[in-house]
Amino acid sequence: MSDISEAGVVDAVGKDLFIGGKWTSAAGGRSFPVHDPSTGKVLCEVADASPEDGKAALDSAVAAQADFAAMAPRERGEILRRAYELLIARADELALLMTLEMGKPLPEAKGEITYAAEFFRWFAEEAVRIDGGYAVAPNGNGRFLVHRQPVGPTLLITPWNFPMAMGTRKLGPAIAAGCTSVIKPAAQTPLSMLALAGILAEAGLPAGVVNVLTTSDSGGVMEPLIRDGRARKLSFTGSTAVGRKLLEQCAEKVLRTSMELGGNAPFLVFDDADLDAAIEGAMQAKMRNIGEACTAANRFYVQRGIVEEFSRRLTERMSALPMGRGTEEGVVVGPLIDEAAVEKVSSLVSDAADRGAQVLTGGSAVDGPGNFYRATVLTDVPKEAKLTTEEIFGPVAPISVFDTEDEAVAAANDTEYGLVSYLFTNDVKRALRVSERLEAGMIGLNQGIVSNPAAPFGGIKQSGLGREGGTVGIDEFLETKYIAVSL
Numbered sequence: 001m002s003d004i005s006e007a008g009v010v011d012a013v014g015k016d017l018f019i020g021g022k023w024t025s026a027a028g029g030r031s032f033p034v035h036d037p038s039t040g041k042v043l044c045e046v047a048d049a050s051p052e053d054g055k056a057a058l059d060s061a062v063a064a065q066a067d068f069a070a071m072a073p074r075e076r077g078e079i080l081r082r083a084y085e086l087l088i089a090r091a092d093e094l095a096l097l098m099t100l101e102m103g104k105p106l107p108e109a110k111g112e113i114t115y116a117a118e119f120f121r122w123f124a125e126e127a128v129r130i131d132g133g134y135a136v137a138p139n140g141n142g143r144f145l146v147h148r149q150p151v152g153p154t155l156l157i158t159p160w161n162f163p164m165a166m167g168t169r170k171l172g173p174a175i176a177a178g179c180t181s182v183i184k185p186a187a188q189t190p191l192s193m194l195a196l197a198g199i200l201a202e203a204g205l206p207a208g209v210v211n212v213l214t215t216s217d218s219g220g221v222m223e224p225l226i227r228d229g230r231a232r233k234l235s236f237t238g239s240t241a242v243g244r245k246l247l248e249q250c251a252e253k254v255l256r257t258s259m260e261l262g263g264n265a266p267f268l269v270f271d272d273a274d275l276d277a278a279i280e281g282a283m284q285a286k287m288r289n290i291g292e293a294c295t296a297a298n299r300f301y302v303q304r305g306i307v308e309e310f311s312r313r314l315t316e317r318m319s320a321l322p323m324g325r326g327t328e329e330g331v332v333v334g335p336l337i338d339e340a341a342v343e344k345v346s347s348l349v350s351d352a353a354d355r356g357a358q359v360l361t362g363g364s365a366v367d368g369p370g371n372f373y374r375a376t377v378l379t380d381v382p383k384e385a386k387l388t389t390e391e392i393f394g395p396v397a398p399i400s401v402f403d404t405e406d407e408a409v410a411a412a413n414d415t416e417y418g419l420v421s422y423l424f425t426n427d428v429k430r431a432l433r434v435s436e437r438l439e440a441g442m443i444g445l446n447q448g449i450v451s452n453p454a455a456p457f458g459g460i461k462q463s464g465l466g467r468e469g470g471t472v473g474i475d476e477f478l479e480t481k482y483i484a485v486s487l
Helices: 006-011 051-070 073-089 091-102 106-129 165-177 191-202 218-228 240-253 275-291 304-319 339-354 405-413 428-437 473-477
Strands: 017-019 022-024 031-035 042-047 133-136 142-150 154-157 181-184 210-212 233-237 256-260 265-269 297-303 358-361 376-379 396-402 420-424 442-445 478-486
Touching (some): 006 042, 017 051, 017 191, 042 191, 051 181, 051 210, 073 091, 073 191, 091 191, 106 473, 154 165, 165 181, 165 233, 218 240, 233 240, 233 473, 240 256, 265 405, 275 304, 275 396, 275 420, 297 304, 304 358, 304 396, 339 358, 339 396, 405 428, 428 442, 473 478
Parallel strands (some): 154 181, 181 210, 376 396, 420 442
Antiparallel strands (some): 017 022, 017 210, 142 478
16 A cells, blocks of 8 residues: 555546536536545545536436446446456555545455445346246236336435445446436545546446536435436435435435435344354444444443443453554544534433443543544443434444343334344344344344345335345336236
8 A cells, every 4th residue: 555645546536527428517616625534634626516517417317328228238237347347456546545535444445445346246247137027817818028127317325434335336236227327425425436437437337327426515406306307216325314305305206215224223142142253243343434334233232141241341342442544554443524423422422421321441532633532332321321312323332231032122123223233142043033023124143244245235114215235236226017918
């Protein structure tokens, strides 16, 4: 990494909108700054799209839809395969770019680039496996033909916490299915998506198939596109509160929707668990992405017989984590995304402490520059604490105790969310029994990471609608057409 300069990777990325296969200035030449969360300094300025720019992007996607839908599935797959190879080849540069705009440590950023690339490789293979059907009518007088077609132009909105992987997780199936798109990355982290647009163009993606809008006014730019009616699908990853608003907007034109929303993941540790594995899983589930993940363990429930040892060992691990700028060697705890994130985490920890929770390590922000918060462990967390119902999105592990299996399951399910739950036990019967009772779309059974491009990702309850990844991920971008044939 030493021969890759920070200024060089930033300068290498297009800073304009990507519309119709061309880099285009925003209307009026407007721009907004991108900050390094570890220093607060401005990295660069990028184009600030207006509603007028949004319409131009949708026009481009609509114009390209018919030809792209007609492209051979193998050709679409080969484009994705080439993009996968380019991502892997440039992993070091792309990881540094991500660390600069988002803050996560370099090794983790490079891991995300590999993870992101895998979505392109997976959906390159799925592009040629879009199925259909042929069946005899029950009365024998006809035939049923079933055809799968692209849903049409799509609107894609991605978050700041995984700025590359959330892009490929949506663009991979859209491209494989034959859908054009307008994609809007988060204002905090636009550079990774702009770099991805350049890679897709280099891989041979036709002009207009993917259009990128960077903007400081997400609602003002995207709502008119949702209400326009020409886009036929919206895929969004972000907070449940914003997801609810988007669903209301989509209702007007009855758009297909995929919603990957908030989480409040419980992490259950039974007294028969392998404690070494449980601690390692806890570190993964809590500290991946500095805790800024919808899959992050938000509530730790540990059975009474081992809660003291679990708390002690987790505190030892958390208190020893090096903190600093993500570009520094050995750093594990980078900055949070912005000042508002630090304020939220501080408020939640203070609320828990005021209600009787004990701070075993951390528990405070770090004076600037940068948006740093110390890795924190809390015990004796009361049910009334706000962080038991709200996403923490930071490096804070709140521990509560339970006695019985029923008590643990009830506490885990006591939330409006249902994205992921983690469960550690060596009892096979309990593992299956509790996994089936937990109200979540995904279960981490004796492991702290569940995300995999080959597996269906998504939640239930207010954690979202639909699934991304796996064999079902492409279904979100396909319509089923039935053709009745009379003989």
